[in-house]
Amino acid sequence: MEIGMTHYLALSAFMFTTGVIGVLTRRNAIVIFMSIELMLNAVNLSLVTFSHYLNDVQGQMLVFFVMTVAAAEAAVGLAIVISMFRNKQTINIDEINILKY
C-alpha cells in the first residue's frame, strides 16, 4: 500500500484529537501542557504534508515559527507552573479553584 497524503493527514488529525482529549481529561497542569504541545505538533505534521504535496514552501516556513512559539510558550508556561507550585504545593488543576463566582 502506498502511503499518501491522506495517511499523513489522518495521523495528524488523530494526534490532534489525542491532544484535545488529553487537555480535557487530565488534571495535572504539566500533562495538560504536554497535550497542548501534541496538538501543536499534530498541526506541524499537517502543515508539512500540505507543503510537500502542494509543492509550496510557505507551510514549512510556518512550521519553524510554530516550533519557536512552542518553545517560548514552554518557557513561560513552566515558569507559571513553578510559581504556582511554590505558593500552593500542587499543580492539580482541580485544586486551583480560588477564583470563582
Added chain:
Amino acid sequence: MLNDLLLTLPITIATVWVLVLILCEAFVHNANLTRWLTAIGFAGIIASIFLIPSPEGYAYGTMLRTGTFTNFSNFIFAVSGLLVVSISDKYLEEEEINFGEYYIILFISTIGMMLMGSAANLSVIFIGLETMSVALYTLAGMLRKDVRSNEAAMKYFLLGSFATGFFLYGIALIYGATGELALPRIAASLQTNGVSTLFWIGLSLLMIGFLFKVSAVPFHQWTPDVYEGSPTTAAAFMSTGSKAAAFSSLIIVLSNISIALPNNAVLQTAFAYIAVATMAVGNITALTQDNLKRMLAYSSIAHAGYMLVGIAAGSNEGYSGVLYYALIYTLMNVGAFGVIAVLERHRTLTNASDYAGLFKQHPLLAGLMAVFMFSLAGLPPFGGFVGKYKVFAAAVEADLTWLAIVGVLASVVSVYYYLRVVIFMFMRDPEPAPQANANATGSFALVAIAVIVFLMGIFPTEVLKLADNAMKVALK
C-alpha cells in the same frame, strides 16, 4: 528592505525600542527610568502614525498591510499601552511589583498587537497573536507571590494555548484547501477554485481562536477569573488592547474572505447568534457580581458581543463601527480599571459596596468613575453611546434589525449594574474612607481619558470619518 522598514514605521520603532528598553533595564535596573522610556516609546509610535502615515499597500511582500486601517488600529494599541503605563506605577508600588520588566513585557505585547492589526498573511497573524498572548500570560502572573495571580496566569495560559492549537489547525487546513497563507491570495484562490468543505472546517477552527481572544460565548469562561486574579492594571491592558487586536485581525480576515464570499449568509447568521449569546450571558451574569473587577470582566464579554454585532453586519459600516467601538472601549475601560487600581489595597476594596460615599471623600475620583460607568452603559452624551449607535445602525442596514433590537435590550439591562456603582458612590453614606492612591501622572491620565470620552460623544464626526476611511480603503 529599507523601504519596508519605513512603510511599517510604528512596528520598526517598537521593535528597535524594545531592545533599548531591555538593555536599559539590564544595565541600569531602574523601574522608573524604564517606565518613562516605555511611555516615550508609545508616544513615539503615536507621533509616527500622525507625522508619517503609511500609504496604502503591502510591505515585506504580502506579509504586512500598510495604510489607513493599520494606522487606526496601531493608534488604538499604542494609546492603550500609553494609558496603562501612566496608571500603573502607583498600583505596582503598592503591590510591591514595581519591576521594569512589567513595562517591557507590556511593550512586547503591543508589538504583537500591531502585527495582528497589520497582518496580511495568516502566519503573521499567528506570530502576532502569540507574541501578544505569551506576554499577557506573564503579565497575568506578575503578582507571583499571590496565589490568585498564579491561578489567573495558569488558567489564561492553559486555555489560551489550547485555543491557539485550534487556531493553528485552522490555518493549516485553510492552507491545505487553498494552497496559500497570504490573505489576498487565499481570496483569489477561493474565487478561482471555489470553496471546499476543508476550507469551511479550517475557517471555523480559526474563528474559535479569534472568539476565544475576544472572549465571546461559549469561549468566555476564562475572562472573569483572569481579570480578577491579574494585577488590575494588567487586566486593563488585556481587556482593551488584546480585544482590539483580535477584532482588527478578525476584520482583516473576514474582509479578505468576503471578496470571494460576498454577503455570506452562513457567516452572518453564525456571528449574529454568537453576538446574541455573548451579549445575553455577559450582561445577565454581570448583574450578580459584587466584585468590580469581575463585573468589568463580564461587562467586557458583553462589549465583545456589541462589537460582534458590527462583525455580523459584515459591511464597511459595521467594521468601521467596530474600529470606533474598540477605540472608545479602550479609553473608557482603561479609565474604569484605572479608578479601581487607585482605590484597591492588596485585593481588598474592590467591591461596589466599598465605594459607598466615595463622592464625599474623593469627589474627583467619583466623578471620573461616573463618567466611565455612564459611557460603558452607552448613555449619551458619552462616547460609548456613539459606538453602540454605529454598530447597531450597521446591523439595521444589513437587514439584521432583530439583532440591533436585542443589542439595545441588552444595553438596557447593563445600565442596572453600571448605575449601581454610581448610586453607591453618590447616594450612600461613607464607610471608613478608602484611601486614594493616585499620583500626578495617573490622575492626569484619568482626567484626560474622561475628557476624551466626553468629547468623542459630543463631536464624534472626525474620528468616525477616520474609522470609515480606514475601512473604505482597506476593503478596496
